[in-house]
Amino acid sequence: AQGTxxxxxxxxxxxxxxxxxxxxxxxxxxxxxxxxxxxxxxxxFICFSDQPEQWGAVTKIEVEDIYxxxxxxxxxxxxxxxxxxxxxxxxxxxxxxxxxxxxxxYTGQIGSIPSGWTVQDSILIPAQEAGTxxxxxxxxxxxxxxxxxxxxxxxxxxxxxxxxxxxxxxxGVQAGYSHRVEIAFTNSGLEVVDVSVEPWxxxx
Numbered sequence: 001a002q003g004t005x006x007x008x009x010x011x012x013x014x015x016x017x018x019x020x021x022x023x024x025x026x027x028x029x030x031x032x033x034x035x036x037x038x039x040x041x042x043x044x045f046i047c048f049s050d051q052p053e054q055w056g057a058v059t060k061i062e063v064e065d066i067y068x069x070x071x072x073x074x075x076x077x078x079x080x081x082x083x084x085x086x087x088x089x090x091x092x093x094x095x096x097x098x099x100x101x102x103x104x105x106y107t108g109q110i111g112s113i114p115s116g117w118t119v120q121d122s123i124l125i126p127a128q129e130a131g132t133x134x135x136x137x138x139x140x141x142x143x144x145x146x147x148x149x150x151x152x153x154x155x156x157x158x159x160x161x162x163x164x165x166x167x168x169x170x171x172g173v174q175a176g177y178s179h180r181v182e183i184a185f186t187n188s189g190l191e192v193v194d195v196s197v198e199p200w201x202x203x204x
């Protein structure tokens with residue numbers, strides 16, 4: 001069987017799961033089960049500063065250059081999304097921001113982040129072989145203040161680059177996994193200080 005369904009990405013909160021094409025016939029080739037797999041990648045954000053009052057609340061996190069249309073092959077045992085590169089690219093907004101929520105930065109310093117800190121916001125995106133040195137993910141984080149304690153109504157938009165270091169021969173963000181992304185807000189700007197790849201889990 002052949003098939004290449006096309007899926008349209010509309011936001012950063014809608015999950016997408018699929019299983020390979022199944023075929024069978026009762027009673028000789030009866031299908032007894034199937035496994036659905038997450039086709040997107042999950043980014044979970046931990047944001048902190050040693051001077052959080054200078055930044056104010058985070059009101060939005062965005063990921064740039066996501067292809068709106070994605071496809072996969074039904075005949076694959078483990079379907080993998082592939083971008084339709086003729087489709088438009090757009091910026092995807094995090095789940096919390098889409099719901100009108102903001103959050104305050106944790107108070108902390110690089111190298112001494114408690115493991116018990118809970119995720120402040122998250123986003124679901126197609127992997128698109130991104131998050132590598134060659135093809136980094138570009139994040140934009142909007143805060144109420146610009147790092148110097150001055151607030152403005154529309155906020156301040158800051159750029160951060162996300163690269164997942166190679167582990168076991170695979171670099172970049174991985175489809176079907178969660179990525180805990182720690183972002184430090186410093187005097188010199190935003191820095192992604194750590195990305196850990198973990199099994200998929202529900203959004204806090």
